Amino acid sequence: MLRLAGALLLCGGSLGYGLLTRYGLRLRIRQLRQAQEALRLIESEVSYGKAPLALACRTAGSRAAQPYAAFLCRVYEESRENAGTEFPCIWQRQLDAIRPRLQLSAGEIGLLKDLGACSGYADGRMQAASLRQTREELERQICAAEQESAGRGRSAPFLAAAAGMMLTLLLW
Amino acid sequence: MERVEEIARLFPDFLRPLWQDALRRAEGLREIRLRMGRPALLRCGGSEWFLRKDGCGLTRKPQEGLCLREREIEAVWNHICGYSPYAYEDEIRQGYLTVPGGHRVGLAGQVVQEGRDAVRTIRHISGLNIRVSRQIFGAADGLLPYLYEERQFRNVMLISPPGCGKTTLLRDLIRQVSDGNRYGAGRTVGVVDERSELAGSYLGKAQNDLGMRTDVMDACPKALGMLLLLRSMSPDVIAVDELGGEADVRALEDAACSGVGLMVTVHGAGTEDIRRRAILQALLQKRLFDRFAVLTRTGGVCRIAAVYDGAFRPC
Numbered sequence: 422m423l424r425l426a427g428a429l430l431l432c433g434g435s436l437g438y439g440l441l442t443r444y445g446l447r448l449r450i451r452q453l454r455q456a457q458e459a460l461r462l463i464e465s466e467v468s469y470g471k472a473p474l475a476l477a478c479r480t481a482g483s484r485a486a487q488p489y490a491a492f493l494c495r496v497y498e499e500s501r502e503n504a505g506t507e508f509p510c511i512w513q514r515q516l517d518a519i520r521p522r523l524q525l526s527a528g529e530i531g532l533l534k535d536l537g538a539c540s541g542y543a544d545g546r547m548q549a550a551s552l553r554q555t556r557e558e559l560e561r562q563i564c565a566a567e568q569e570s571a572g573r574g575r576s577a578p579f580l581a582a583a584a585g586m587m588l589t590l591l592l593w
Numbered sequence: 594m595e596r597v598e599e600i601a602r603l604f605p606d607f608l609r610p611l612w613q614d615a616l617r618r619a620e621g622l623r624e625i626r627l628r629m630g631r632p633a634l635l636r637c638g639g640s641e642w643f644l645r646k647d648g649c650g651l652t653r654k655p656q657e658g659l660c661l662r663e664r665e666i667e668a669v670w671n672h673i674c675g676y677s678p679y680a681y682e683d684e685i686r687q688g689y690l691t692v693p694g695g696h697r698v699g700l701a702g703q704v705v706q707e708g709r710d711a712v713r714t715i716r717h718i719s720g721l722n723i724r725v726s727r728q729i730f731g732a733a734d735g736l737l738p739y740l741y742e743e744r745q746f747r748n749v750m751l752i753s754p755p756g757c758g759k760t761t762l763l764r765d766l767i768r769q770v771s772d773g774n775r776y777g778a779g780r781t782v783g784v785v786d787e788r789s790e791l792a793g794s795y796l797g798k799a800q801n802d803l804g805m806r807t808d809v810m811d812a813c814p815k816a817l818g819m820l821l822l823l824r825s826m827s828p829d830v831i832a833v834d835e836l837g838g839e840a841d842v843r844a845l846e847d848a849a850c851s852g853v854g855l856m857v858t859v860h861g862a863g864t865e866d867i868r869r870r871a872i873l874q875a876l877l878q879k880r881l882f883d884r885f886a887v888l889t890r891t892g893g894v895c896r897i898a899a900v901y902d903g904a905f906r907p908c
Contacts (some may be wrong), residue, residue, distance in 0.1 A: 437675035473677035500675065505606030507668070543669045545679035545712050547647075 430591040435585025439578035448569040448579075449524040450563060456525075456533060456558045459485040459493060462493040467545055474508060474540055474548075475500035486521040512537025529562050596725065596803055599694035603723065603826055605672040608665065610650045618650045621880070622850060627752060628701075629666050632658025639892065643677040661721075662806040670718045673698055678714075683812065687788065693794015695726035695800035722762050724794050728801050732758070732765040739884055739900045740766075741776035744890050748855040748881060753888035758895030760834055762888065766856055767832050771804025779853070782807045783828030785818030789832055814876045816840035819848050830854035849881045863887050864905050884908070 459481055466477035475497050478567060482493030495515045499510065513534050520530060541550040596615040598693050604612045616622065621638040632642040632655050642651040652658060661669075663709045673692060674681055674715030676863075690698045707713035740747050742758035749766075753759045773779030786809050792799035794811040805811065808826045810818035816834050817842075822828050831848050833841070836857045847853055861867045864885055870879065876882065880903045891900040900908040 451673060467679070471680050471682070473675045473680040473796075475677075505602075505604065505672070511616045521662050540676040541678065543678045543682075543685070544715055548677070554611050560728050575620065582715065 424593070428485060428593065431589050431592075432582065432585040435588070436578060439581025442577040442581070443570075443574045445524055446574040447568070450566045451525075453559055453563045453566060455486040455489055455528065457556050457563070458553050459489040460536075460556045460559070463493075464549050464556070467552065468549045471494055471545055488519040492516060493517045507536040508540050512518040512540075529559075532558055532562070596622075596694070598797065600696065600723065600725065600901060603669070603673050603692060603698070605668050608669065615642075615651050615822055623724050624725060626720070627661055627669060627723075627736050628720040629663055630660055632660050634658070648787060666718060666721065668722060670700075672887060673721075684713065684789070686713055688712075688715065691786070691789040691793055691800075692798060693795045695728075695790075695795070697724045697788075697790060697793075698854065699724065701728045702844060721769075725760050725883070726801065729761050729765060730768075732762050733769055735851055735897055736762070736766065736886055736900065737769060737774055737776050739886070740770075742883075744777045746770060746777055747883035748849065748850075749857075749884040749886060750867070750882045751856075751858040751886050753858075753864065753895075754859045754862055755860060757888040757890045759888060760790050761895070763832060763834055763856060764803065764899075767791065767807060769787050770803040770830055770856070771806040779804070779806050780829035781827065782830045782832055782856075783819075783826050783853075784809045784832045785815050785822065785823075786811050787813060787815050787818065787836070788834070791831035791832070799850075814840075816844035821845040821850060823851055823853065824850060828853055829906065832856040834858050835860065836873075839872060839875060842876060843884075845876065846879065846881065849879075855881065864901060868905075879906075 425443035429582040435506065462478045462484055466472040466480050479497035482490050482497060485493055492515050495518065496511055499506065499511045499515065516530070517535055523530065524537065536552070536555050540548070542548040597613065600616055601609055601613045615635065619635050619642060619862070621640065622635060624636045624638070626634040634882040635651065636643045642653065643655055645652045645657055674690060678685060681690050685700065688700055692698055699722035700715050700718055702718040703713045704715055705713045715850065718815045740749055751759050751763060759772050767782050767784060770780055771782045782804060784791055784803060785805055786794065789812055791801065792803050793801045793807045794809065797811065799809055808822065808828065810821055813821070815836070816838070820832065822831060831853050833845070836845065837840065838861045844855065845855060848864055859873065859890060861869055861870070864887065867873050884902045885901040886897055886903065887899045888895060
């Protein structure tokens with residue numbers, strides 16, 4: 422009886438791990454798309470509303486998905502408090518704060534972090550262009566992530582379940 | 594203390610402690626001048642002080658003053674405009690930016706032209722002039738008795754050279770006329786604040802108190818602003834700072850002919866100066882103004898030197 426329970430646990434755990442891997446890969450794509458959408462919202466605030474970055478973050482934060490909504494609202498709040506911290510530092514610090522909730526790779530996080538340093542343009546078109554550039558780069562990352570998801574994401578649950586069953590047979 | 598905090602908040606964290614201490618010591622602060630490679634200068638009343646490089650307040654000796662490097666000027670500028678200079682493009686073209694508290698930051702740097710006469714932007718900022726906005730409640734108390742006859746408001750022109758408190762006086766005058774005072778009931782005042790100096794608007798919000806019946810057209814050319822106010826806001830009195838061009842004068846004539854009261858300021862040392870200015874001749878000949886107040890500055894104190902009636906006779 423105990424052996425049977427152990428076998429079920431092992432198989433179930435392996436399958437769960439596989440499903441979790443697939444979920445992680447899909448979540449990464451979703452979060453990349455959400456980041457892209459948040460940047461698009463900021464870009465339109467900058468281009469059409471000529472809103473300062475902090476205000477653009479507030480508006481985008483009210484419409485973006487979590488965890489980016491929280492991130493953008495915190496950037497706005499900290500900028501408004503005006504403790505003297507430079508905008509790129511605020512941006513990076515708040516991005517670090519939501520990092521545990523992000524499923525993105527280090528490169529993708531770096532891409533978003535670098536955006537904070539791309540501020541202070543005298544021309545709104547330049548500021549919008551830097552946001553657009555990051556969005557385009559995110560699009561490339563999404564394509565790569567989708568390819569990865571299509572390959573690894575589909576096979577992960579089956580491979581994990583098979584590995585679990587094999588381990589069960591070996592240990593039986 | 595609030596003003597000290599407002600000004601100190603214009604500086605990024607690595608410079609702020611130095612400035613907080615200095616600003617607390619700077620009594621009667623009027624402006625701060627930051628120039629690349631030159632000591633930071635504070636004008637307080639009639640005297641000049643420099644920010645000490647050791648961070649211990651102020652000094653009279655320039656050689657002991659803190660010289661700001663290019664990176665520091667850039668950091669201050671970026672901090673002032675929230676790392677979003679593009680959002681203030683129009684103000685930058687005019688050469689200044691209004692910040693929270695209604696203070697004004699003038700800019701010096703490399704001008705990028707658009708066509709022959711238009712400025713596209715200013716880049717490589719090399720100098721900043723932070724002009725401290727002052728609200729002196731009651732500044733116009735001495736002038737008010739001359740501005741009402743049988744509780745009716747009389748058109749007034751304030752005349753003075755730069756730095757004699759014209760704008761400060763006009764600001765208080767607007768507030769008192771708008772809220773009402775012992776000489777007359779409150780009136781609807783329309784303010785055309787082309788340079789955001791009177792209301793000190795920051796992102797559309799007035800930072801200075803201009804009274805409860807005041808409507809402000811912020812950052813709007815004077816002539817256009819007067820027309821818009823007349824069309825849409827039905828003002829009893831229109832206030833304009835630093836009357837200049839021919840279009841302004843024409844718009845002012847139209848306003849006066851519509852039965853609207855006028856409060857304007859012009860540059861000049863006295864009534865003789867404005868009588869010589871060709872652009873103002875039409876206004877003077879038509880006797881659109883009932884009062885002329887001349888302001889002076891003696892020993893760092895601004896005061897009303899004389900008040901004249903419409904025929905330039907002393908009141």
